[in-house]
Amino acid sequence: MSPNLNRFKHVSYLWDDAEAARLGGDEVGLLIYRSNLLGADLRLTNYGGGNTSCKVTAPDPLTGEPTPVMWVKGSGGDLGTLKKSGLAALYLNRLHSLESRYRGIEQEDEMVGLFNHCIFDLDSKAPSIDTPLHAFLPFRHIDHLHPDAAIAIAAAEDGERLTKELFGGTIGWVPWQRPGFDLGLQLRACLAANPGIRGIMLGSHGLFTWGDSAYESYLNTLEVIEACAAYIEGSLGKRRPVFGGQKLNSLPSDLRLKQAAALAPVLRGLCSSAQPMIGHFTDEARVLEFINSNDLGRLAPMGTSCPDHFLRTKISPLVLDLPADADLSRETLHEELLPAFKAYREMYAGYYASCRHDNSPAMRDANPVIILYPGVGMFSFAKDKQTARVAAEFYANAINVMRGAEAISAYTALPRQEAFDIEYWLLEEAKLQRLPRPKPLTGRVALVTGSGGGIGRAIARKFAEEGACVLINDIDEERIAETAGLFRSLFGADAVAASPLNVTDQASIDVALETAALTFGGVDILVNNAGISISRSVAEHTIEEWDRLYDILVKGQFMVSKAVVACMRKQQTGGDILNIVSKNAIVAGPNNAGYGSAKAAQAHLSRLLAAELGPDGIRVNAVNPDAVIADSNIWAGGWAEGRAKAYGISVEELPAYYAKRTLLNKTILPEDIANACFVFVGGLMSKSTGNALNVDGGVAMAFTR
The missing domain is CATH 3.40.50.720 (NAD(P)-binding Rossmann-like Domain)
Structure with missing residues (x-):
């Protein structure tokens, strides 16, 4: 069953036939196995991002009659650690019947509450907003991922044309739209208009791929992402230098860490004006390439494209105007950096004021999540360490997307109104309100x-x-x-x-x-x-x-x-x-x-x-x-x-x-x-x-x- 593994250079083929055979044809077990493999390779999807599904026939617990059931990753969770308890199981025919209740895109948030009336397994996870995206595609196994290489094409200025050229029409295209019921209908329409395609690219968002079995879906997913990554790799530096070329040199590694350690408490204090924050620092090569480049000043303010990236990293990073070798021991450093933070907070407040709706939740913390220090590295700050670390990972993914999009075309970010509507989505706010109350020492x-x-x-x-x-x-x-x-x-x-x-x-x-x-x-x-x-x-x-x-x-x-x-x-x-x-x-x-x-x-x-x-x-x-x-x-x-x-x-x-x-x-x-x-x-x-x-x-x- 194993393909020629030499053709996979940008993704990891992890499928083990023996391990899959031990699951004995259990389609839900194979869904979990496939999901864990996909989630183990961060080049395929972000932590907590993406979702997978399978459709099976099972006896209805009330009638005993066979009925089609869709198992799909539920709200929250992570593919790499997904267990059965993290899946939602829903009656497929009930999900389809919701189309008759759909009143249009302006009211589509009300459909999420109706998903609960489609629950098959009462112990399953709450269904996510992406549930209809899987329900209206007929395939038994479906993967929806956020690979950097695919999003780079999806976020390119002419992504639709590039997708068609690269895949010869075998990958469909659906323009950017916020996830929801209507997007599920658009995926179905795209498939109807392009019979025989092997996947669909979502503008600025991600990738849908599928198969008739867990293995076929897994292999199809890897092949599509490999093709995207190889295309980008072959284009790097041909149109123009990566990120416009290098503007400055990084400090040596030991000095970068010294500077970061000296600066981190100052930045943490400034970022904690509304609530205590925990920090994270990275100076990995792809981050340094971006923050030391000529294009930093143009690309950083644009923000990210993929909604998952944006939700974790905010509208844009704060770029420090500070020499890499600056003397960070001076006691006035906090006051010297404060104007930059005040300017960022004012920018964020302006973004909120210009994009808010009458029913928008109150403005959240206006401090930056991502802080870039050219020549040194990237800081991220959030309510706990995991969130700060994951935010840094997501921004590194966003850097990869910008790098790839700029190599093949020109990078485009989400329009600010679209970004705001994601960040202050009432459904997202409801999810935040359901989070447990922080423990007393959270953030310390x-x-x-x-x-x-x-x-x-x-x-x-x-x-x-x-x-x-x-x-x-x-x-x-x-x-x-x-x-x-x-x-x-x-x-x-x-x-x-x-x-x-x-x-x-x-x-x-x-x-x-x-x-x-x-x-x-x-x-x-x-x-x-x-x-x-x-x-x-x-x-x-x-x-x-x-x-x-x-x-x-x-x-x-x-x-x-x-x-x-x-x-x-x-x-x-x-x-x-x-x-x-x-x-x-x-x-x-x-x-x-x-x-x-x-x-x-x-x-x-x-x-x-x-x-x-x-x-x-x-x-x-x-x-x-x-x-x-x-x-x-x-x-x-x-x-x-x-x-x-x-x-x-x-x-x-x-x-x-x-x-x-x-x-x-x-x-x-x-x-x-x-x-x-x-x-x-x-x-x-x-x-x-x-x-x-x-x-x-x-x-x-x-x-x-």
């Missing part, structure tokens, strides 16, 4: 020192559970790898970054902050948790041990705080610093001169920073744990033995001893400290700074007086 980035295990890992996990992006760090790289792997499995790769961090080493701190800036755009929450414990009598305590305690606990807290404060000041959005101190900062006990006095220094440093950083909107608070035994490194290095000796008990008796001396008679766990930290940063304590919260089960001697 947390750096918890020593988060490879113990209390630090518990805090980082709590923050991630509440929506934060977290930078896992530790002095022990094995602990980092283990925890980062666990977090990625729990929260997804987009929510987690990792970096070694030695709180006493400035270079290590700088690398961790650069990682946070490049991955997420900055830092909003710092938890100074990393520490050691040494229990010695004054006579036994060495100077070296004393220095280690003060270096890690006090100097380390100071050094990391200083670096994070610099980042927060770039963002100008405030922030939280939490210091994990100890009940020992207050209570005097035996064999504890070094550790206890260092903890007292940490506590007072917390108060000093709270007093200094208030004008920046940075809150500084402390949490005082005691006797957190479970999964804690505090018991390593002889601390348990030292404390047991001080109290005249055995190490095994310590947990019970600590619990019994508390007013609540409770054992303190890492999760208890994590919950206390969340109290400070979760939103209800936004006007609290300079405070300390004891989490010790109630130790009367530790009461603040």
Whole structure:
């Protein structure tokens, strides 16, 4: 069954006959298999974009009579990860009967509500707006994708002519129209006017291809896209240099990353004027080719063509007028860039005002999603990391489309009114309103020192559970790898970054902050948790041990705080610093001169920073744990033995001893400290700074007086 694979150079042929055979002729299973293969190749479609379908005959659950059923990707979801639960199953004859209810293109949005009356499988996903596009084509298997190569032809000034020439009339053409019921009727009309065609190109939008089996549809799709890509590849540079040729050179890779890390917090703060944003940065080759070109100034303001691209990336990007090698350390950078952001917001408000309808939803965030920095790379900002990353991927796809369209003709974007009608579509607004309420820490980035295990890992996990992006760090790289792997499995790769961090080493701190800036755009929450414990009598305590305690606990807290404060000041959005101190900062006990006095220094440093950083909107608070035994490194290095000796008990008796001396008679766990930290940063304590919260089960001697 496998074709000559040598003819596929621009797409990936992934079909496995053995894997398909295991599905035993299950057409829905083969639809899912085909969809996953198509979604695995981002050259074929974008994340979350496109839809696929198959038509089968199944017994009607009410009558038992055989009835035609269409299974189609439902609203939302992604082809690459599609499961049966992501499909909508509808009675095909009911979908066809909706034509008698259709009142014309001005009222076609009302048809979406009628799709629900066609549901066959009551457990299936809500039908998408593209459902009729599949229903009115007679083929058993259909693929609707957004391949860069096809959209480049569809978005070319003379795309219809190019399509006809390239495919000799075997691919039909339907001009741009917003997806909906009417577009489904137009696809049917195109097929009727062009019998025997193998697919249809949608102007500025994408591609429809089909087959009588899942495999035939898959192969047809690959062949059409391969032909589009080969045609573009063979045309590049022949009419004129790609993107008009190179205007400037990129900085070397290491300098690009340095500049991006320095600038990201400033951009993030400016983009977060309406709501907290998470950032993403890329300097991949196709992005650099575009942003360094002579055509950047002409093409970037035009915006994108494909609706999927546009919905993710906004009407147009913001291009920074900033030298690639600019000094980004100056404190006035935020104010210097602010006029460009104000101009973008005014442009967006003007676009909204000129295109809005009487029933349009209120204007959304006017800040840019995509920011281009010639010579350095591309930033994207959105409500969470996945959305920011995907926006960057979509704009990279848009760059590919512009590149291809300019190679074979001239690129055309969606007219602004059409773009607005997509962005502020009432159906799209309804989808947004159905999204779950964001978690309390959505849009925030947390750096918890020593988060490879113990209390630090518990805090980082709590923050991630509440929506934060977290930078896992530790002095022990094995602990980092283990925890980062666990977090990625729990929260997804987009929510987690990792970096070694030695709180006493400035270079290590700088690398961790650069990682946070490049991955997420900055830092909003710092938890100074990393520490050691040494229990010695004054006579036994060495100077070296004393220095280690003060270096890690006090100097380390100071050094990391200083670096994070610099980042927060770039963002100008405030922030939280939490210091994990100890009940020992207050209570005097035996064999504890070094550790206890260092903890007292940490506590007072917390108060000093709270007093200094208030004008920046940075809150500084402390949490005082005691006797957190479970999964804690505090018991390593002889601390348990030292404390047991001080109290005249055995190490095994310590947990019970600590619990019994508390007013609540409770054992303190890492999760208890994590919950206390969340109290400070979760939103209800936004006007609290300079405070300390004891989490010790109630130790009367530790009461603040």
